[in-house]
Amino acid sequence: MKKLRCCVIDDEPLANRLITDYVERTPILELAGSFGSTQDAVKTVLDGKIDLVFLDIQMPQLNGLEFAKIIPADCRIIFTTAFDQYAVQGFKVNALDYLLKPISYDDFLSSVNRAVSWHEMKCAAEGRSTAPDYLMVKSDYKLLQIPLRDILFIEGLKDYVKIYLTQDQRSVMTLMGMRTLEQYLPESMFMRIHRSYMVNLHHIRVIERNRVVFGSHHIPISETYRAAFNDYISRHSVALLRDDSDTD
Numbered sequence: 735m736k737k738l739r740c741c742v743i744d745d746e747p748l749a750n751r752l753i754t755d756y757v758e759r760t761p762i763l764e765l766a767g768s769f770g771s772t773q774d775a776v777k778t779v780l781d782g783k784i785d786l787v788f789l790d791i792q793m794p795q796l797n798g799l800e801f802a803k804i805i806p807a808d809c810r811i812i813f814t815t816a817f818d819q820y821a822v823q824g825f826k827v828n829a830l831d832y833l834l835k836p837i838s839y840d841d842f843l844s845s846v847n848r849a850v851s852w853h854e855m856k857c858a859a860e861g862r863s864t865a866p867d868y869l870m871v872k873s874d875y876k877l878l879q880i881p882l883r884d885i886l887f888i889e890g891l892k893d894y895v896k897i898y899l900t901q902d903q904r905s906v907m908t909l910m911g912m913r914t915l916e917q918y919l920p921e922s923m924f925m926r927i928h929r930s931y932m933v934n935l936h937h938i939r940v941i942e943r944n945r946v947v948f949g950s951h952h953i954p955i956s957e958t959y960r961a962a963f964n965d966y967i968s969r970h971s972v973a974l975l976r977d978d979s980d981t982d
Contacts, residue, residue, distance in 0.1 A: 737764040738846075738853055739783060743775045743798070744790040744814060749835060753788050753814060756842045762850060772801040782806045786830075786849050791815040802829070810852060812845045831872075848877065855918050869918060871897070871908040878906060882923060886948050888915065888932040898951070900937065927963050928956040935966070 740763050744750040747770070754768045766784055769775040772793060779787060789811050791798035802811050816835040830852060831845040851870040869880045880897065889896045890912035897906040916926065926932050931953045933946050940947040944955045955963055 738785040739764050739766045740786040741767040742788045743769045745793045772796040787811050873906050873908045885934050890930040927959045
């Protein structure tokens with residue numbers, strides 16, 4: 735796998751140097767630049783050749799959260815900050831992770847592994863190669879690997895998503911938006927049928943009254959997504975045609 739091109743943005747010299755050192759000693763990462771402000775980093779990041787940004791939040795003029803909103807869509811962020819009250823806001827702007835200062839190298843590597851997983855899925859999708867058959871999510875301070883075949887449906891709960899699994903397995907809750915998660919799931923297998931729900935098309939067995947039924951769960955099909963869902967169903971249904979020759 736090719737290295738991830740990354741840059742470090744932090745106005746605190748000691749913190750900037752620490753993260754830069756971590757990047758330089760991590761073989762999978764390639765340092766494209768180290769900056770003391772978001773203004774200095776704008777040209778490098780917006781050129782579109784950066785995979786990952788280690789970004790402080792509290793900075794003068796243009797802070798990290800504001801800067802995160804203007805970076806290219808295929809670039810991801812790992813926030814580095816001394817204040818944990820920004821965590822939820824961070825994940826709203828497609829942050830892969832959130833590192834609280836002082837940052838240990840072990841915690842840094844854990845975030846890098848998450849970035850590597852994201853990048854592998856991105857490259858697979860762009861290359862039209864076989865998509866990964868699993869999903870990596872962070873839940874209860876652990877990184878979990880969930881086979882896609884085990885997912886029944888996904889429910890969006892504001893800043894979290896809840897992943898419901900087959901065979902009476904426990905559901906998994908993770909801090910992530912539906913939009914972000916949707917990028918990691920193959921369209922041939924998962925479909926959004928409601929603002930708050932995505933379903934695994936391979937597990938659909940019953941549809942009734944504009945709802946997909948998974949056991950005791952009844953997932954509504956909203957008006958916004960109904961046409962696309964009905965089109966999928968019609969393309970995968972066997973039409974029972976009446977044979978007039980059989981009638982009297």
